[in-house]
Amino acid sequence: MNGSTIEHIPVLAETLAEQISLPPDGVMVDATIGQGGHSFLLGKTLGPEAVIVGFDVDNDALRRARSKLEELACRAILVNSNFSHVSEKLRESGIERVDFVLADLGVSSAQLADAEFGLSFQANMPLDMRLDKRLEHTAADIVNKEDEKSLADLIYQFGEDRASRRIARSIVRQRRIEPITTTGQLAQTVCRALGRKKPGRRSRMHPATRTFQALRIAVNNELENLKQLLASAPRLLNKDGYVAIISFHSLEDRLVKNDFKQNADAGIYRILTKKPIVPTRQQVLDNRRARSAKLRIAQKQ
Ligand SMILES: C[S@@+](CC[C@H](N)C(=O)[O-])C[C@H]1O[C@@H](n2cnc3c(N)ncnc32)[C@H](O)[C@@H]1O
Structure with missing residues (x-):
């Protein structure tokens, strides 16, 4: 889009x-x-x-x-x-x-709707998240290269997600099968880690919201x-x-x-x-x- x-x-x-x-x-x-x-x-x-x-x-x-x-x-x-x-x-x-x-x-x-920016879990897009294309590292670089502890810390610190360790473990497991290169793959991986397919009844928030927030903050400093x-x-x-x-x-x-x-x-x-x-x-x-x-x-x- x-x-x-x-x-x-x-x-x-x-x-x-x-x-x-x-x-x-x-x-x-x-x-x-x-x-x-x-x-x-x-x-x-x-x-x-x-x-x-x-x-x-x-x-x-x-x-x-x-x-x-x-x-x-x-x-x-x-x-x-x-x-x-x-x-x-x-x-x-x-x-x-x-x-x-x-x-x-x-x-x-x-920007959220534009696949160029790769920001949204509402649609499947290349996982990028750089608002400024002059930046070197994309969200895919972080997700596929950081070690499990650094990923968990990042999701906890910038996403304030208490399930950060579970999510990081799931990301590392998934990327061993194939690199995570799209927003859809990442959203699915987070949902799988949390055992949820979509927002729960009590919360209207998508389970991947905090992970996406954390990555966007990190990518764009x-x-x-x-x-x-x-x-x-x-x-x-x-x-x-x-x-x-x-x-x-x-x-x-x-x-x-x-x-x-x-x-x-x-x-x-x-x-x-x-x-x-x-x-x-x-x-x-x-x-x-x-x-x-x-x-x-x-x-x-
Ligand atoms: C929420 S939008 C602003 C919308 C604007 N107030 C309007 O009414 O159209 C945020 C904008 O800030 C830009 N932006 C985000 N971080 C920035 C930064 N550190 N330096 C410059 N622009 C930035 C984004 O590219 C985006 O276009």
Whole structure:
């Protein structure tokens, strides 16, 4: 399947727009521009002096964002780079300070559906998971090459799956028969390890969800990238500038929560979301991808 026709519905975009107020000539960094949904909505309030700098590692996403943002009055600079390099990339564009840093973490609906990315257990695809094709190692490399203990540790650490040892054992057994090269093979192997064919009655979660999450985090170095973005934000933000992060699992949310708290304790941030903002029932009904979203916002003092 190709994801190029799939429209990604931005998560909590209106909610975010209600919480912040950008100067009409402000500079906004969208660290995960995707198809530009958040930037488009927020950019409607910006004037011709304003700039949106959008980052993405996926060229197809940048192409779609470019055509969407053309309709706005403000300027858009789109950068094909990991957001972990945000400071140096902004400096290359002559930008030292910004009024807003936004990250809507994870993957888009288009990427999930696109066999090129090999992310989904809902369809059978080559097991890849690299959002940035410049990365060297795919999920298949990890699954077929790591030893059993490292695999179990990875699934436990990044997937928080208590069945990690059973899953790792099953993967190693399966790959002795033949290499695991597709998402379907991996999903089946996990289901077999857990003795389940599909989501159980009590949980609507697919048994392979956590293993897939763990591999995606490892392949794309997601937690380290987020740490670097969070570390860059205080130095980039103007006084009263905002940082907003939308995360989709507890490992990311914990990093954001702790970072905001540390900066608040140091008198650098004011936290605007004592508890993370989560989608309403209606927002989840409208967009299932929103169901695990958590939005945290802080403002530079
Ligand atoms: C959830 S989507 C963003 C969707 C976007 N907010 C919208 O409304 O269309 C996440 C995007 O971030 C990109 N991405 C993920 N990690 C990244 C990173 N470390 N650096 C740059 N882009 C990244 C993905 O390629 C994907 O396009």
